[in-house]
Amino acid sequence: MNLTLTQRLSLAFSALLLACCGASAWLQIRSSDLHQMEVVQSLSRDLADHIAHHTTLMDANGLRPDAVRQLFSQLMMVNPSVEVYLLDSQGHIQGDDAPAGHVKRDNVDLAPIRQFIAGHALPILGDDPRSVAGKKVFSAAPLRSNGAQPSGYIYVVLLGEEHDALAARVAASSVLRTTLWSMGLVALLGLLAGLFAFDLITRPLRRLTEAMRRFDADGEPDTQPAVPRSASAGRRDDIAVLETTFAQMATRIGEQWRALTRQDQQRRELIANISHDLRTPLTSLHGYLEMLSLKADTLSESERKRYLAIALAQSVKVGRLAQALFELARLEHGNVQLALEQFSLADLVQDVFQKFELPAEARHIRLRASIPARLPNVCADLGMIERVLTNLLDNAVRHTPAHGEIAVDLAHQDGKVSVTVSDTGPGIPAAQREGLFERPFSAGRAHSGGLGLVIVQRMLQLHHSQISLLERTETGAAFRFDLPAAEKLAVAGIAR
Structure with missing residues (x-):
């Protein structure tokens, strides 16, 4: 049978209740019978002894069955419920006044x-x-003639056949029927109360089961069924704890599933953007190489050099993109181990500035570093932090117009050294800021970070840090991240 938990509990409770009621009725009747027998036997305890001492049931020849039968008949007329028997010393019945065929035994234990x-x-x-x-x-009493040993016994059955017949008639009377109906009514009320209690107890469990049946981890938050929470969630209630635990689990599974969905969408966008970024330089590289191959005899020396320079630049671009993809793959799969050390962030900024001096001078861009006095060292992976600064400055140089400025500001606060990289470029539109560090934008968008910002975010996450885009009132973009400060203080740098 395919029954619910409530139905199974109700059936089990009904069976136990009926069994308990039956056992209770049997015990009550049995206890009443034993009480009645004890009372009757206590009241008639001396009946047999009185008969033995006040009647002549024996003579010189032994027991007198005729006298016994006469006496027994008189006694049974006075009290029809008693049955009197005369037993010998071995328990054999020697006299009685029972109708023919009613005595089923010839001896008594x-x-x-x-x-x-x-x-x-x-x-x-x-x-x-x-x-x-x-x-x-x-009731029983010994019969003695001259010796100490009994010659026989008076044996009086106190509740005989007449009593049994009367008890059977009373059992069918209205009193017994009323008693049984009362017990049945009590059992029915107990059953209804138990079923109501089971329904009340299992109601939260049924709500939880229905919520689990309708739960969809792929659904949007506003389409999910309401997860039940009992009003007694703060109490020591197992079902309430189960409801709270399922609510937490459902929320977490939904968040994880949606995060996986977003990551899958980001992966698809990443592949599409990378395909676009690779296709453009490869097409250009192939076109110029094909031009050099087909028109090698007709091109002038200056044209050949220009075509080769363009092809070489596109080749470098493809190489840089492939290297970035390889580095991102290593970061995504956790194959990178940090080599933590203490170093001066001021010195690192000066070293990175030297890489961009020529490109910045070519575009008339000013590089400025603001380093406070007594700036402490930081504890981080030197190579990764250098790559972070390189990517940020590379983006800033590419998106800052001529005669602009790129600034790196360092500050020490609450045991951390903050790094802010800002430029005077066009900035990042509000529509492109969401997920800026999670997926690369296509090359056609303004201030596209490409794979550079994604790599920066992954490297900083390994340092338990985050990069953020600051809100600015002026033009340009500003990025900030923090690194833990070391105990040793670095030599103060000078802003330039």
Whole structure:
């Protein structure tokens, strides 16, 4: 059967409740019967002894069955529920007043009789002569003639056949039916209360199950089903804890899935942009080389040199792009290990400036470094930080117009050294700022960072740092990142 958890719990509870009610009813009836037998046996404890001492059931010849039958008939007329039997010393029935065929046994076990005479705790059940295996409460007393050993026993069954017949008639009466109906009503009310309690307890679990069934990690945040959160989430409630945990898990899975989707989209854009960036210089390189091959005899020396210079420049561009791709692949796959050391960031800035002096002078661009006094050293990978500064300055030189300025400002605050690289170029439009350090833009966009900014971001992430684009009121773009300061102080630099 394909049943829900609530249905299975309800069926199990119903079965247990019915079993408990049945057991309770049986125990109650059994306890009532034992109580009744104890009361009857206690009240009639001396009945057999009274009969033995106030009647003549024996003479010189032994037991007198005729006297016994007469006496027994009189007693049973006074109290129809009792049955009196005369037993010999071995427990064999010697006299009774039972109708023909009603006595099913010819002897009675004497062990319960001896326990009764010895005064053991009541109730004590003895053999019922009128049934094959029945047990009933009784009263018993020994019969002695001259010797110390009993010559026989008076055995009185206190709840005989007449009592059983009357009890059977009463069992079918309205009193018993009312009692059973009352017990059934109590059981039904208990069942309804239990089913309601199970429904109330499992309601949060059903909500959670429905939310899990409708959960879609690929969906947008505004299309996701509401994840249930119990009002008792702060209490020690297992279901509430499960709801909270699932809510956290669903949020995290959704975020991770959307991050993977964005990364896949960025990968597709990266491939498309790289294909575009490679196709343009390769096409130009192929065209000029083909021109040199086909028209080698007709071109002048100056034309050949110009074509070769263009082809060489395109070849260098392709080589730089391939190197950047190789470096980005190493950074993405975690194959780079940091070689941390302490060094002077002021000296590194001066060294990087020397790389760009000629390109900057050719375009009449001023390079300026602002380095405060007593600037501490930094602890980082020297080669990577040099590459970071190189990429940032390369972008700044390419996008700064003639007679512009490129500035590198260093500052020490809260145990970190901040680096700000700014230029006076056209800046970055607001539409292109989102994801600037996550994917390269095509070459046609203004101030495109290409792979350079992506590589810068990956290298700084390895240093547990981030690069950010600063908001500026003037023209140009400004990038900033921080590095941890070392204990040793560097020699103060001078702004130039």
